[in-house]
Amino acid sequence: MRARAHPEQTERLKTLYRYEILDTPREEEFDEIVALTAQICEAPISVINIIDAERQWFKAEVGLGTRETPIDTSICAHIILDENFVEIEDTLQDPRLRDNPLCLAERGGLRFYAGARLVAPNGMPLGTLCVLDHQPRQLNDLQRNAIRVLARQVMKQFELRLALRDQEVLRGEIDHRVKNSLQTVSSIVRLYQRDVADETARDALVAVQRRIDAIGALHEQLQGSSSGQLIDIRKFLERLVGLLQETAPDNVKLRSSAVHAVVDSDTASALGMIVSEFVANSLKHGFPETQAGNVTVELKKADAQFVLTCSDDGLGSNARKPKLGKIGSLGTNIMNAAASRLNGEFSQALDENGSRLSMTFEHVYA
Template sequence: MNPPEWNIACMKAAPHPDQALRLETLRKYDILDTPRETDFDEIVELASALCNVPISVVNLIDEDRQWFKAEVGIGARETPLATSICSHVILSADFVEINDTHKDPRTADNELCMPADGLRFYAGALLTAPNGLPIGTLCVLDTKPNALNDFQKKALRTMARQVMRELDLRLALKTQNILRDEMDHRVKNSLQSVASLVRVYQGRVRRGADMTDAFDAIGRRIEATAALHEMLHDSPLDDAVMMDEFLSRIASLLQDSAPEHVSITCEAVPVAISTLVASSLAVIVSEFAANSIKHAFVDGEAGQVLITGAVQEDGALKVVCEDNGGAPVQSVPDETSVAGLGKRIMKASASQIGATLENGPGPNGYRMELIRPA
């Protein structure tokens, strides 16, 4: 069948109610304008044979056209939506059969259906993405009125699901490769961060100094990095984690290494934060807790370190760490000491995410407040 001219006006379908998301879903498959492939060609050939009709199409409904990933009996790869029967079908049930296009208001004035040798029969099963939105159809057509039997209808539905399984499998493989590359990049950056921390301590701490605290700081950074990567692996978010879950995990790790007389707790709101913000917060929170354990709770004195995370009315992120060690002021350590370097690293971490960091006496001990503007 030679396709007629496509520019004659006919009844055009309305856009899908969720058109923007539907188009976004379609384009995620990255299938439009790709070459013909045997996997899909075989499906339309089988559909045509099983339904005993001359035309079968894997049809994807784009913004202003219908594009054929595979077809038999058409001889074209795309047509405008003005002549698309499938653009009507994606607004309907998961399976539509039009026995005589001349008697259906959706198709009676369609340029492709009006001629004596035009399209008189249509049956199509939706290609539905996992989010429930239709991206196209697997359809069969005839040049005379027709009707499918129950077996043919079931077969067409089954083959439509097979098309979607193929598309979903390809998308999953593509996503897996992208995630693998992203994880490789993240791991590389994290290792570089740990290596940089080692070089800072190595270069600034005077010879002969006790490096126990430095090794502890490096260990905390490694544990925090491992926790971040583990949560990223399980997170449904793109390059982000939930602050309440992440800070609670960091607090738990710190508690595992804290003396029995020191309690480390966390109260944070469930808000998504990027991996960069999460990594910086882990460094800052860990250093504060380590300093509190060392300086605020001496001689086995029981105490608590509380970590809170919230979002202010202006959208700014606010993280507060405070202890109840009773020390109103901590002395400023020598910058060449491990403690002094720890404070410098905290400030640098805050600056890296565009946050301000203030330290000082709190109601019952020492307090640190971080503000990151929205």
């Protein structure tokens, strides 16, 4: 006998699909639960069974050797309509199952069933954690309680995954909105630059825009990250250098080269500030008027460390020594503070071939 549909089937399926469990790969946490359940209950078969509209799908199983079967022969499709725990000592004595082909098989028929429903917080049953045997039998109280407890643990795992996914979606939306807001602010600052005649004020606005763009690039990478607060540092530096190129004169070309690695967002932020300030200093002092040149940003890995190198082929030590002023002092302080956040060994040098910055710091993520 095929089980009737749940009286709130539409809502039940809506709840089920929100968890995005169906057709996911096997996971050790769930495999261990069914293995333990089978061992405690001394049963040859144990299953985490999810009831879809026209099939039952197994998130984990021992003793079956398949991931899904049609809903027509599903025992658990009947059980989700019942109480939270059901034990059937002999399936052939149960009117719902006595004509079930899986129970009637002459050899290997499923003659015993015990399972606890997997119930979402809104009361909708998603499936069961169950054990089956080829012989009629009974469980003891410890075994029954074990199934109930382990079923609740399965549901808690589902809830945890759902909460993490919802948090990821929310974080992505926040990063998207922050990025868009920063882009708007950057555009406004750029418009103000055009109408400012005072060189000091203009330098200050350029510095503000540059730092806004660096933070915006960071949130852009966070938005596209599937690893929470981890950043693909190669993509981040490529995006940042691309934004800085937009502020550079046509005679100066910027390029980046970075090892493929992920870092946390704090590390990416610190690196972004250092790179932004170095590039700004190179553009301002290394390439007067129409002198052509290049600025290069490189990030390499050496053993357990990262090595950041920023260099240009501008005037270097041949440039007129600038008056540092408040804007220049702020840039230097920002680089020093960023290097300190990374516990990095930070050095700068000028010679006739240009300017160079080097920093070595430890990395955690590979």
